[in-house]
Amino acid sequence: MKPQHPGKARFATRCVHGSGGPDSATGAISPPIYQTSTFAFPDMATAAARFSGADPGYVYSRLRNPTTDGFEREMASLEGGGDAVALGSGMAAVAMTLLSYLRPGDQILASRTLYGGTHALFEGHFKDMGIAAAYVDARDPERFAAAVDEHTKVIYTETPANPNLCVVDLRAVAAVARDHRLPLVVDNTFATPYFQRPLELGAEVVVHSATKYIGGHGDALGGVVVGAKERMAAVRKTGVKEMGAVMSPFTAWLLLRGLKTLPVRMDRHALNALATARFLEGHSKVARVLYPGLGSHPQHAVARAQMSGFGGVLSFELKGGRPAGEKFIDALGMIAIAVSLGDCDTLIEHPASMTHRSYGADELAALGISQGLIRLSVGLEDSEDLIADLEQALERI
Numbered sequence: 001m002k003p004q005h006p007g008k009a010r011f012a013t014r015c016v017h018g019s020g021g022p023d024s025a026t027g028a029i030s031p032p033i034y035q036t037s038t039f040a041f042p043d044m045a046t047a048a049a050r051f052s053g054a055d056p057g058y059v060y061s062r063l064r065n066p067t068t069d070g071f072e073r074e075m076a077s078l079e080g081g082g083d084a085v086a087l088g089s090g091m092a093a094v095a096m097t098l099l100s101y102l103r104p105g106d107q108i109l110a111s112r113t114l115y116g117g118t119h120a121l122f123e124g125h126f127k128d129m130g131i132a133a134a135y136v137d138a139r140d141p142e143r144f145a146a147a148v149d150e151h152t153k154v155i156y157t158e159t160p161a162n163p164n165l166c167v168v169d170l171r172a173v174a175a176v177a178r179d180h181r182l183p184l185v186v187d188n189t190f191a192t193p194y195f196q197r198p199l200e201l202g203a204e205v206v207v208h209s210a211t212k213y214i215g216g217h218g219d220a221l222g223g224v225v226v227g228a229k230e231r232m233a234a235v236r237k238t239g240v241k242e243m244g245a246v247m248s249p250f251t252a253w254l255l256l257r258g259l260k261t262l263p264v265r266m267d268r269h270a271l272n273a274l275a276t277a278r279f280l281e282g283h284s285k286v287a288r289v290l291y292p293g294l295g296s297h298p299q300h301a302v303a304r305a306q307m308s309g310f311g312g313v314l315s316f317e318l319k320g321g322r323p324a325g326e327k328f329i330d331a332l333g334m335i336a337i338a339v340s341l342g343d344c345d346t347l348i349e350h351p352a353s354m355t356h357r358s359y360g361a362d363e364l365a366a367l368g369i370s371q372g373l374i375r376l377s378v379g380l381e382d383s384e385d386l387i388a389d390l391e392q393a394l395e396r397i
Contacts, residue, residue: 011078011194012263018074018256033253034066063241067249071256072224075214078193078259079206081226085235086247086255090189090209091117093223095125096239097185097207098154100231104130107151111138111168113161113367115187116351120358139299141172148180158187159196160303163315163351163375164368165290167299170306174202183231189213189342194266195309205231210255212342213312216265220254222247265344265380269312272386273378277314279387285324285394287372290315312378313341315351321372324397325350329374331393334385341377346386348376 009017022029039058041047049055058064072084087093094117098108108122112135122133136143138157155177159168170186177184185205186198192213198206205227208214215222225235239245270293277291289296292303293310303310318324329337329348338347339355349355352364352371359369378386 014074014077015259015262018070018259020070020073031067031070031253031256033249034061035249036065037061061249062244062246065249065252067256068247068252071247071252071259074256074259075193075208075210075224076226079188079226080193080197080199081206081232082229083232084224084226085232085239086210086252087223087225087239088245088247089221090207090211090223091121092239092245093207093209093225094118094187095121096243096245097205097225097235098126098156099243100234100238101154101183102126102131105151106153107132107134107149109134109136109144109147109152109155109182111157111159111161111166112136113138113164113166113369114158115162115189116356116358118158118187119356123358138168138173139166141169141176144173144176145179148176148182152180152182154185155182156185156187158189160190160292160311160313162190162313163356163373165190165292165297165313165315167292167297167303167307169299169302170198170201170203177204178202190311190313191307191309192262192266192311194263195270195311196307199226201306204228205235211340213262213266213269214342215255215258216261216342216344217254217258218340218343218345220251220258222251222255224255266309266312268380269342269378270309272380272383273312273314274310275383276376276378276386276390277316279390280314280316283391283394285319285397287317287319313375314378315373315375317370317372317374318394318397320397321370322350322352325372325374327397328393331396332389333392334381334389335376341375343377344380346377346379346381348374351375 050057050059068086076084136147157168174184183204186203188206189209208224210222210224274293280286281289291314335346335348339349
């Protein structure tokens, strides 16, 4: 029996075998790294055809590269999109996607809880360009409908949200977007396509910081955008051809390597996160735990309806507030104090003073991001060892 083509196989099989199987030129199981800036043409006619677009061959690695192409094909396959665009970072993915839609005088309608870098972009450079941002409480999809005006050109959200793990009902928000003929752009970094596929729920575009779970090893910086071919052509023109926010071939290779283990890593992240969340929720010194996999999470039912797993990030607050949190974090032994997430290693950070510093104190309070909130990216260690480290640190406060 002839083996099934990877593109028609199930999710984990496509992660392992890629979107096209072994390298067609050499048979290599691990895709080659085409570490070149430019490509030679056999003759002038070919050169002219490639520059005109009549010949789809390679010209210059800022525009296209075989290794980067492979990563884009695989991400498009896993998210269920027509095409994908690889970029230099997650922030490049967010910025270049939105700039492909927006012009001065336009407005982004966004959920109130966003990654701090995204919020800083909206309130900084975009505002300087004359692009406004309006924010709504994404827990109520009708807030989006009420806030749309004649300047709104994009609805933007992330779910689960960073760092309070708010879960947005994507089907409901997508319905609002369709009613107003607006594109819905979703940051799917926390969930990955293994646990959540926003395009299937009605989104037009998905963005990722591929630095996180897609790569999974804390050694590659990249971003990726997935959607219909026409929209991806616009993102590619803006972000790659004109602004040069490109991904290197070596980074694309590292991310392809990371995708091979995405399902098994995400299962372990989620298993460890749930065990850790349950431990923290039951501890007398913990005031609250925010993790979509807990029944106590306010949007647990929404998460169950649109996610097949709940990811590896949780947040919690100690009863002693920020002083207790600082003492607790400093008392940890194995768990590292670091930003980012999705690594094999468990990482802990303080959003108010680190990743979400761009928000004002009143904005943080309105979002439920208190001065004592702590974000934990749960890694792949044995959960018993993680819990032991947390427990000994809790004993010191």
